[in-house]
Amino acid sequence: MIATISFVLLLASLALQAIYLFRKDGAKDPISPWLSLGASGLLLAEIIRRSVIIKFIALTGMFESLVFLACLTAFLVFALRYYRRAREGGGRAIAFGATAMAVVFIALASSPLAPAEIQPPVPALQSGWLILHVSFTFIGEVFFAAGFVSAILQLAAKDEEKRRNFDRLAYTSIAIGYPIFTAGALVFGAVWAEKAWGVWWSWDPKETWALITWLTYTAYLHFRLARKNTSKVMPILVIAGFLVAMFTFFGVNFLLSGLHSYA
Amino acid sequence: MKRFSDRLYDALRSVKLAAVLIILLTLMAVVGGIVPQGEAHAFYLQKFPGAIAKTIILLGLGKIFSSLPFLILSALFTVNLTVCSFHRIFSEMQKPRKARRHGPDLLHIGLIIFIFGGILTARTRSEAFIYLGKGQAARLPDGSRITMVDLVEERYPDGRPKSWESKVVLDEGSMTSSSASSGDDFDTLGTTGYMDEGSVSVAQASTDTLPANSLRTVKVNSPLRHKGFTIYQQDWSSDMQVILQDAMGIRLNLEPGARAQMQGGFVLYMSLEKNPPTVTGSEECSNYEATFLIDTGGNRKTRKARKGEVLGPFTFVGFNEKPVSGLKIVKDKGYPFVIAGLFLVVLGTFLTYIRKLKGMIA
Numbered sequence: 001m002i003a004t005i006s007f008v009l010l011l012a013s014l015a016l017q018a019i020y021l022f023r024k025d026g027a028k029d030p031i032s033p034w035l036s037l038g039a040s041g042l043l044l045a046e047i048i049r050r051s052v053i054i055k056f057i058a059l060t061g062m063f064e065s066l067v068f069l070a071c072l073t074a075f076l077v078f079a080l081r082y083y084r085r086a087r088e089g090g091g092r093a094i095a096f097g098a099t100a101m102a103v104v105f106i107a108l109a110s111s112p113l114a115p116a117e118i119q120p121p122v123p124a125l126q127s128g129w130l131i132l133h134v135s136f137t138f139i140g141e142v143f144f145a146a147g148f149v150s151a152i153l154q155l156a157a158k159d160e161e162k163r164r165n166f167d168r169l170a171y172t173s174i175a176i177g178y179p180i181f182t183a184g185a186l187v188f189g190a191v192w193a194e195k196a197w198g199v200w201w202s203w204d205p206k207e208t209w210a211l212i213t214w215l216t217y218t219a220y221l222h223f224r225l226a227r228k229n230t231s232k233v234m235p236i237l238v239i240a241g242f243l244v245a246m247f248t249f250f251g252v253n254f255l256l257s258g259l260h261s262y263a
Numbered sequence: 264m265k266r267f268s269d270r271l272y273d274a275l276r277s278v279k280l281a282a283v284l285i286i287l288l289t290l291m292a293v294v295g296g297i298v299p300q301g302e303a304h305a306f307y308l309q310k311f312p313g314a315i316a317k318t319i320i321l322l323g324l325g326k327i328f329s330s331l332p333f334l335i336l337s338a339l340f341t342v343n344l345t346v347c348s349f350h351r352i353f354s355e356m357q358k359p360r361k362a363r364r365h366g367p368d369l370l371h372i373g374l375i376i377f378i379f380g381g382i383l384t385a386r387t388r389s390e391a392f393i394y395l396g397k398g399q400a401a402r403l404p405d406g407s408r409i410t411m412v413d414l415v416e417e418r419y420p421d422g423r424p425k426s427w428e429s430k431v432v433l434d435e436g437s438m439t440s441s442s443a444s445s446g447d448d449f450d451t452l453g454t455t456g457y458m459d460e461g462s463v464s465v466a467q468a469s470t471d472t473l474p475a476n477s478l479r480t481v482k483v484n485s486p487l488r489h490k491g492f493t494i495y496q497q498d499w500s501s502d503m504q505v506i507l508q509d510a511m512g513i514r515l516n517l518e519p520g521a522r523a524q525m526q527g528g529f530v531l532y533m534s535l536e537k538n539p540p541t542v543t544g545s546e547e548c549s550n551y552e553a554t555f556l557i558d559t560g561g562n563r564k565t566r567k568a569r570k571g572e573v574l575g576p577f578t579f580v581g582f583n584e585k586p587v588s589g590l591k592i593v594k595d596k597g598y599p600f601v602i603a604g605l606f607l608v609v610l611g612t613f614l615t616y617i618r619k620l621k622g623m624i625a
Contacts, residue, residue: 119421120419120425122423122425123424123426123482124483129484178616179613179616182612183609186605187606187608194598196484196495198390198486200384203301208292208296211292212292215288215289215292216289222278256299
């Protein structure tokens with residue numbers, strides 16, 4: 001029920017943003033950020049409700065992960081209005097793309113792919129490291145999502161100034177998301193794996209694809225260091241990085257078998 | 264014109280080389296992420312179309328992370344990282360203190376320590392796996408003894424596991440066996456464990472003399488560290504004991520491999536099979552069929568029996584389910600380096616990009 005209300009709020013936010021996106025007078029959109037914040041708050045409330053029921057932080061299954069990801073993405077949409085560079089140019093389009101993603105995440109959470117049944121965690125999932133691993137990974141991925149939208153807009157932009165602005169936004173997003181993702185997906189994941197399975201790295205498909213995600217963004221940051229221009233390689237790497245991140249989250253679960261069968 | 268050594272130095276420390284190596288490592292990781300790793304040739308022939316399977320086998324794509332090209336790229340990347348770090352640190356030290364940026368250095372040094380730890384793990388890590396029931400003990404490779412004092416299992420109302428805990432004592436005691444069976448003249452020494460490698464042996468042990476204050480708990484996600492070893496709660500299953508009753512009415516619990524002595528021979532319990540459900544569809548023990556080896560004066564024959572049947576002087580009266588805990592015992596000298604390296608990687612990445620965070624909200 002809460003997820004449905006959030007879905008409706010985000011759809012309303014998306015519709016409003018679409019209207020303001022095409023207005024030529026540059027008028028401020030006073031409502032949609034608050035709708036997104038409301039949706040984010042409700043999704044957080046849903047996670048808290050489930051956590052109270054299972055007496056553990058409810059981040060242990062696909063449904064909960066998607067709700068958390070949507071919650072963070074919706075919050076990012078709200079937070080963007082306070083980011084000067086985003087306000088000055090391109091922020092609206094990024095917010096619109098991020099809202100669309102949050103809508104997709106909730107739609108996926110409502111699909112049969114993500115059973116919404118509330119289940120307390122099995123012994124392997126009862127770890128504080130799991131919470132750190134999942135939350136940091138998703139926070140990092142939300143910034144990657146912002147980078148992804150910026151990179152698409154950068155490729156689509158026709159004048160140089162817009163391209164530069166979107167390039168800066170993409171770089172800022174990745175520069176913030178990268179350390180958080182590194183800590184969450186790789187470091188906390190390795191620590192948890194050592195405690196739970198007795199091996200900190202086992203080339204499990206999820207681990208391998210998380211490493212591929214990290215390597216892709218690492219390549220992006222190094223390319224950027226080596227070539228300080230706005231060539232198409234940079235946005236393509238950012239887009240590839242996010243697609244790999246999403247494959248790591250969804251694709252691996254359904255296409256490849258491994259130790260992360262619950263996530 | 265630059266000397267060859269200078270050009271080599273510049274090439275080895277270059278960001279461009281790092282970027283190219285990262286891309287190549289990424290592409291190899293993608294192959295490793297798609298092709299299942301470490302499987303037998305038959306698996307690839309069965310799972311993939313002929314030409315693809317042959318390519319996987321021929322190019323060794325099923326073991327890509329231990330292949331020579333991957334190892335060479337990784338080695339070159341490590342050299343690049345080391346030379347770059349050396350160069351960077353030296354350059355940063357020339358700058359005024361306030362202008363120095365050590366985030367990338369910490370990140371790179373962390374990665375070097377991490378790679379060293381990874382190599383140490385790959386070269387020296389060893390593990391063994393044992394199953395222990397209550398009262399059983401195993402000798403660890405360092406000579407100390409682990410004794411299973413109790414097994415505690417909790418389940419949620421829907422039957423899913425909630426908690427698995429092994430209560431163990433670690434000491435230097437002997438492995439002298441004591442019969443856990445009610446029959447004094449029966450050998451029920453059980454070797455129910457198996458091991459991946461080496462020197463972990465399992466036997467019955469008396470828990471009466473173990474000091475109560477030395478009781479330690481091994482739980483999932485909460486391993487027990489002991490003298491360089493780490494003991495993990497990895498599995499939870501049960502051994503089905505069979506219960507034989509003699510003419511005096513004394514009951515004997517036999518684990519698989521254990522025997523009950525009789526005049527001029529013995530009855531050895533070998534294994535248990537679950538047959539298709541009976542007419543009534545019952546899932547009770549009547550569906551189980553145990554296999555015994557019966558020795559009468561050196562004459563041996565196997566026999567399958569169900570509950571209620573007579574085996575020489577014994578009657579097969581039932582089953583007893585005995586929980587056993589699967590413990591993984593690991594020695595990994597590389598892990599402390601891995602953790603230290605990862606800590607520096609995180610610290611380095613945050614320090615490197617912290618300025619972005621500072622400038623985010625304007």
